[in-house]
Amino acid sequence: MGVPGSDERQETVADIGEFGLIGRVTAGRRQPATTLLGPGDDAAIVAASDGRVVTSTDVLVEGVHFRMDWSTPEHVGRKAVAVNIADIAAMGGVPTGLLVGLACPRTTPTAVAEGLAAGMWEEATRAGAGLVGGDVVAADQIVISVTALGDLQGRAPVTRGGAMPGDVVAVSGRLGWSAAGLAVLGRGFRSPVTVVSAYRAPEPPYAAGPQAALAGATAMIDVSDGLLADLAHVAEASSVAIDVRTSLVPVPQRLVEVASALGADALHWVLTGGEDHALAATFPDPAGVPQGWVAVGTVGRGAGVTVDGRQYEKPPGWQHWR
Amino acid sequence: MGVPGSDERQETVADIGEFGLIGRVTAGRRQPATTLLGPGDDAAIVAASDGRVVTSTDVLVEGVHFRMDWSTPEHVGRKAVAVNIADIAAMGGVPTGLLVGLACPRTTPTAVAEGLAAGMWEEATRAGAGLVGGDVVAADQIVISVTALGDLQGRAPVTRGGAMPGDVVAVSGRLGWSAAGLAVLGRGFRSPVTVVSAYRAPEPPYAAGPQAALAGATAMIDVSDGLLADLAHVAEASSVAIDVRTSLVPVPQRLVEVASALGADALHWVLTGGEDHALAATFPDPAGVPQGWVAVGTVGRGAGVTVDGRQYEKPPGWQHWR
Numbered sequence: 001m002g003v004p005g006s007d008e009r010q011e012t013v014a015d016i017g018e019f020g021l022i023g024r025v026t027a028g029r030r031q032p033a034t035t036l037l038g039p040g041d042d043a044a045i046v047a048a049s050d051g052r053v054v055t056s057t058d059v060l061v062e063g064v065h066f067r068m069d070w071s072t073p074e075h076v077g078r079k080a081v082a083v084n085i086a087d088i089a090a091m092g093g094v095p096t097g098l099l100v101g102l103a104c105p106r107t108t109p110t111a112v113a114e115g116l117a118a119g120m121w122e123e124a125t126r127a128g129a130g131l132v133g134g135d136v137v138a139a140d141q142i143v144i145s146v147t148a149l150g151d152l153q154g155r156a157p158v159t160r161g162g163a164m165p166g167d168v169v170a171v172s173g174r175l176g177w178s179a180a181g182l183a184v185l186g187r188g189f190r191s192p193v194t195v196v197s198a199y200r201a202p203e204p205p206y207a208a209g210p211q212a213a214l215a216g217a218t219a220m221i222d223v224s225d226g227l228l229a230d231l232a233h234v235a236e237a238s239s240v241a242i243d244v245r246t247s248l249v250p251v252p253q254r255l256v257e258v259a260s261a262l263g264a265d266a267l268h269w270v271l272t273g274g275e276d277h278a279l280a281a282t283f284p285d286p287a288g289v290p291q292g293w294v295a296v297g298t299v300g301r302g303a304g305v306t307v308d309g310r311q312y313e314k315p316p317g318w319q320h321w322r
Numbered sequence: 323m324g325v326p327g328s329d330e331r332q333e334t335v336a337d338i339g340e341f342g343l344i345g346r347v348t349a350g351r352r353q354p355a356t357t358l359l360g361p362g363d364d365a366a367i368v369a370a371s372d373g374r375v376v377t378s379t380d381v382l383v384e385g386v387h388f389r390m391d392w393s394t395p396e397h398v399g400r401k402a403v404a405v406n407i408a409d410i411a412a413m414g415g416v417p418t419g420l421l422v423g424l425a426c427p428r429t430t431p432t433a434v435a436e437g438l439a440a441g442m443w444e445e446a447t448r449a450g451a452g453l454v455g456g457d458v459v460a461a462d463q464i465v466i467s468v469t470a471l472g473d474l475q476g477r478a479p480v481t482r483g484g485a486m487p488g489d490v491v492a493v494s495g496r497l498g499w500s501a502a503g504l505a506v507l508g509r510g511f512r513s514p515v516t517v518v519s520a521y522r523a524p525e526p527p528y529a530a531g532p533q534a535a536l537a538g539a540t541a542m543i544d545v546s547d548g549l550l551a552d553l554a555h556v557a558e559a560s561s562v563a564i565d566v567r568t569s570l571v572p573v574p575q576r577l578v579e580v581a582s583a584l585g586a587d588a589l590h591w592v593l594t595g596g597e598d599h600a601l602a603a604t605f606p607d608p609a610g611v612p613q614g615w616v617a618v619g620t621v622g623r624g625a626g627v628t629v630d631g632r633q634y635e636k637p638p639g640w641q642h643w644r
Contacts, residue, residue, distance in 0.1 A: 036374055037481070040559075041377035041409055041482050041483075041559075042378060042408075042412035042482070042542075042543060042544050043376045043377055043409045043415070043472070044376070044378065044407040045375070045376050045377075045413070045479055046374065047373065047374055048370035048373055048375045049373055050370075050627070051370055051371055051437070052358055052367050052369055052370055053368050053370045053375045054365045054366070054367050055365055055366055055367075055368060055419070055421060055454070055469075055471065056364060056365035056366065057421040057455060057456050057467070058423070058424045059423035059424075059425055059457045059458075059459045059467065060459075061459050061460065061461045064459060064460055065459070083533070086364075086386055087365045088364075088365055091364055091365045091367070094363070097377070099377060099378070101379045101380070101381035101423065101467035101469075103381055103383055103465050103467075124621070133378060133379060134376065134379050135379050135380050135381045136381075137382075138381050139383045139385065139463065139465055140462050140463050141461065141462050142427050143381075143461055143465045143467075145379070145381065145423035145425075145457075145465075147377075147379060147423075147469040148376045148423050149375065149377065149471075150365070152367070157359060157363075157367055159359065159363050160362075160363050161363075179472070201596075206426075220364075221364060222364050237362075266377060292609060298522075309405050
């Protein structure tokens with residue numbers, strides 16, 4: 001007999017408890033060789049052969065950084081991990097381990113939490129890192145905090161502060177795709193799937209980070225807030241001016257089509273769209289820009305970022321609270 | 323003229339923005355020598371001379387792990403850091419760096435965020451670690467995720483899994499104080515201040531972790547959920563039985579007095595109260611229990627935790643979702 005409809009009630013995280021959930025999402029997962037001690041003890045232990053560890057934390061909040069009606073839990077999990085590993089890559093490091101702090105309502109279906117974890121494992125595995133630890137707690141909305149650890153493999157880190165006048169500015173990875181996907185979803189559409197997928201989970205060019213470091217990049221940044229906004233951080237940290245040449249900036253045909261359908265500007269998405277987590281770097285020599293990177297501008301004396309020598313007219317990025 | 327009352331409006335985090343807040347809470351702070359690159363770039367770099375890094379994440383949620391009407395922002399900041407460093411200590415490590423993910427409402431007064439950061443710096447400095455990075459985002463409630471990094475200084479980690487029959491069980495640090503403080507606050511009182519302070523911010527015996535490792539501890543754990551609950555984790559991971567002797571367990575006179583005033587049981591607080599972040603460890607030889615540690619029980623063959631040879635009657639701890 002039972003309560004009417006009780007057959008269809010989904011199991012929630014409250015049903016299986018904190019330890020039950022942790023057990024489920026860690027069981028049977030394979031850790032890379034760098035995970036010297038994985039989940040289950042007070043702390044994890046990760047190899048840091050270099051003698052230094054590169055580390056970054058990013059927090060994603062439901063309703064702010066993702067919407068569960070626009071993305072599957074797997075997408076959100078992939079994104080939470082990707083944005084962090086991109087930060088490791090932007091220093092020239094390779095990711096080794098990830099820790100996840102998950103706050104979610106007691107009523108969250110277990111399937112959602114398992115989906116988040118599956119997406120995290122998928123992205124971590126793609127990047128060669130392990131999910132080594134974390135914490136799961138109750139909260140009013142889903143908040144995912146990921147900390148990534150990485151290794152510099154004996155190289156000097158590539159900071160934001162080393163760009164020099166005369167350097168060339170280059171990018172690796174997608175620009176504007178996530179912004180296009182967000183615009184599509186915001187109008188109530190679900191396609192084209194290429195741009196919608198790009199919004200749901202970025203595909204940062206992880207290997208391009210160490211590659212740029214080896215090629216002698218003088219500065220590097222993860223493009224999370226938009227190309228112009230993030231190049232402004234490089235310009236400020238390096239005390240230089242950066243000029244972006246729109247004739248060099250690749251604007252994919254797909255984005256032009258989507259922009260045309262929505263009455264938007266594809267170049268604007270490429271210049272200011274965040275969340276694709278491309279990498280932008282500066283190199284001393286145009287001939288030394290590594291394969292897969294595209295030169296889009298130059299470094300000069302002065303301050304700030306210009307586009308074709310002029311101030312860019314539209315707002316160059318976004319801040320969470322503005 | 324202005325809007326009536328506008329003089330008294332507190333500045334919020336939305337007023338100064340994400341970068342403004344990060345600038346304020348990091349400006350002028352001194353990093354330890356292990357912080358090779360601090361906040362401000364894509365990722366931080368922390369020394370890991372040992373070639374391994376010990377790392378742990380804990381998440382604190384407003385209304386679940388703390389209440390802003392029971393604690394000051396400084397207390398909450400100290401607690402968020404302390405619970406994480408205790409995990410590093412419980413492996414026998416010394417803390418090096420901390421990353422903080424802070425989610426909070428746009429309406430959060432800047433003073434609250436600055437108070438949280440001040441508490442974090444205070445506790446980090448006490449433990450010798452640096453606040454090396456983090457992220458600040460908007461959310462509906464305050465969620466603080468802290469990741470701690472630590473160094474094993476060439477020693478083997480002390481896991482939960484190494485306890486052997488014949489070992490002695492010992493504890494270092496306070497037990498039951500936070501539970502007593504919570505009971506006091508729950509009844510609407512604000513004193514005695516010793517127990518209330520213990521609830522607001524724990525004082526884990528960080529140095530006792532490496533000390534125990536050097537003394538040959540076979541297993542160790544951070545007492546976050548209560549002595550019996552956490553010893554149960556050691557018993558399970560080590561496939562042993564643990565018996566706690568109440569005659570050996572120190573029950574401070576202060577707790578006896580508070581318990582008496584509230585009609586509560588001080589020994590129960592000591593055995594089951596969490597959040598003091600004492601350390602519990604097992605040692606092969608009673609004579610080898612280091613100074614500052616108190617032997618409270620023994621390891622035997624079998625499974626589970628007993629008190630004076632019997633099952634403990636009351637619920638041995640808590641889980642967030644149960």
